[in-house]
Amino acid sequence: MNDMPSVTEIVAEVQERFGDRLDGVRVCRRDEIYFDAKMDLVAGFSAHLYKNWNARLVSLFADDVRASEKVFHLYYVYALDAASAFFILRVPVPADKPEFPSLANAIPAADLQEREIQDLFGLKLIGHPNPRRCALHDDWPDVHPLRKDFDLHTQLPPFQGERHKFREVEGEGVFQIPVGPVHAGIIEPGHFLFSVAGEPVLYLQMRLFYTHKGTEKLFETLPVTHGVRLAESISGDSSFAHATAFCHAIERAADMEVPPRARTLRSLCLELERLYNHIGDIGAIATDVAFVVANMHAMRLKERVLRVNEQLTGNRLLRGMACLGGVRYDWDAGQIKTLEKLATELGPDFDSLVELIENSSSTRDRLEDTGILKPKVALDLGVVGIAGRASGFDHDLRRDFPHAAYDRVKFRVPVYQAGDVKHRMQVRIDEVRESLSIIQQLVSDLPGGALRVEIGELPIGRTALGYVEGWRGEIYYWIRTAPGNRLARCKVKDPSLQNWPALSEAILGNIVPDFPVVNKSFNLSYSGTDR
């Protein structure tokens, strides 16, 4: 990592490579550099960053600035992990010719995001391998909600459009199993169509966005202080991570530093969120292969974390804790003791739970070699977070882009190559142990000082990228500010959106009864995807 050139050197190299085909370069923050170019440069620019700088496309979105600049803007956000920087390419799309060429053939990771732009902004995709609707279902009228001339409260007529047509899968003995959107368990809605021959799955088609709630549009109508609460409601299991990523973006736009104590409390809450979700998932994976006893122990431990959350932040899901410029609640000695006690006592109990699962040969048999996501496929799809790390993805924003107080702690990022359910569980097991260690490190050296600083009046027209490594993976918020401490645009990128296509790959060749456990091993957020 040390022989990676500095950000400045990379910027210089890119400028030299593309010369005057770049219309401008702006270093907004040390790790956030904007490049302006025309549409025809996108493919070459992407290829160059991918090939020479090991970049990966982490977010892709549009912004409607027709009122002031008569164009739409497309933003391509690349992470250069080794250099710890984000390169953001901005290209205009003329209002009178609303179309853009697809990158999905070269970078499959762009697939869903491009289609979402097509739906929500009405920019036609050129050359996309599967340009069908995703965010707005097929029966929706022809509207583009994220355009500025569309009102959030528009009452749409009853839907009468065409029903969704799935791709046909035919052959002797091939039949289809439709599942959802209302599922058998207590989970979120989505529709899966399995094409099977006998028991093995030949093909899996998914339809998401059942929980699309117009969230990004809603951000544009709220003052930023209320935006924090909305960010908490994007994916309940990542309430704190989402809210903190949102705050991070606003704080960067305002050029402000969060006090050290608040940064530490943020990291602690992020680890608590990681703990309860990972432990819950480990139990749920065990349940899906009929080892219910393990789940009962896991739920007991999870409940313990949730109660500590309540003790520390007033809410079991850590809601209400995040705020702009810091955190809302300080902890007294008693509360800190509660947290310390959790960090020391949870370890042994958790270890014996893991032992229980590892010693159960029938459980291992169901988990090993099930739902394999090959590292090559994961790389192509841009799979992030825990699912990625089980398939060779050696990245973690906590390590590569230290935020909150992660620069103050030592921890290991577990990475495996096997990519099966067992290893997606193993990543969680390792991370639980690392989390407990992180909590102990931070609590033993808790800085004093202020808890929050006032955000003040935000500069207008400022853009900023905020990020947090949530328990599921990396969460990005990109904002453009508007007058009156409001936002002109807020793009939310949950890791789930990036990882869904990987599920379709991982299930191939597996038997239908293994789908629940494969799905659980990814545990993607429908609401985070659909927004």
Place this chain on the structure above:
Amino acid sequence: MFEILRKSLRTGIVTTSYPETPVEISKFARGRPEIDWHKWEDARPATAACPTGAISYQDTGERRIARLDLAKCTFCGLCAEADKNIRMTNVCECAARRRDDLVTEVTYSLKPDGRHERLVTTPASKKSHFNKTALLEPGYLDVLGRRIKTQVDSVLGRSLHIREVDAGSCNGCEIEIAGLGSPVYDLERFGIHFVASPRHADMLLVTGPVTRNMELALRKTYDAMPAPRLVVAVGACGCSGGIFGQNYATVGAVDAVLPVDVYIPGCPPNPHALLHGILVAIGRLAPAAKNSPL
């Protein structure tokens, strides 16, 4: 096998039960807010601070009508930060049978500087489900559980089967509903089960603002249930649309689509609040059951 048993035995009983393990609700927990209606002199700061419109006011001439709507409240506590006459309690059992029961409305006379004074009407006394102290009593949960079981037995003569539908939630409510099945709350000991099909269900537990994409699925699920059936709206979003409200993509509260028997506020409601809501719902079923061909 031996290890499994050993761990279970070593863990012992973790289920809340009277009197060994009293229910623990943190004193730091945020439940429903309380407004000191008599001392309250300005509705504006709290209204501005509230992200969901749970606190609001309407000025007409010299009158101000101020409202606190628990169905919209996410218990975030921002109003209490903005106004010293509002305080957050840790009371979480707020379930009500009627939407109106969650709303408190008070009329004030408006002063020229925008503040208000002199209570013109007192807050209407509600048939309160808000039992402030019960939750703090030892063994409360178990007592509540037994009350539920008795009610279930008398009303349905069998166990209560619940089908849960996420009609657009953020999955926060799902975390807590799923938590009812943990050994700590162990819903099944009361004869209450979550079932996989609406055809087996007596009660529909619905979360989320109902999205346009889920509206049809929700209706179909309800239609598939046998009568008598109950609908419980869960969480601020289910009760009122919450922070999402009504927009191009959502139709808002569950009662915009289905007849709702009980509303359980919270964001999300914790397991106690959910248990409480289920009890209220079954109480609701009792009189209706006499006339229906059960």
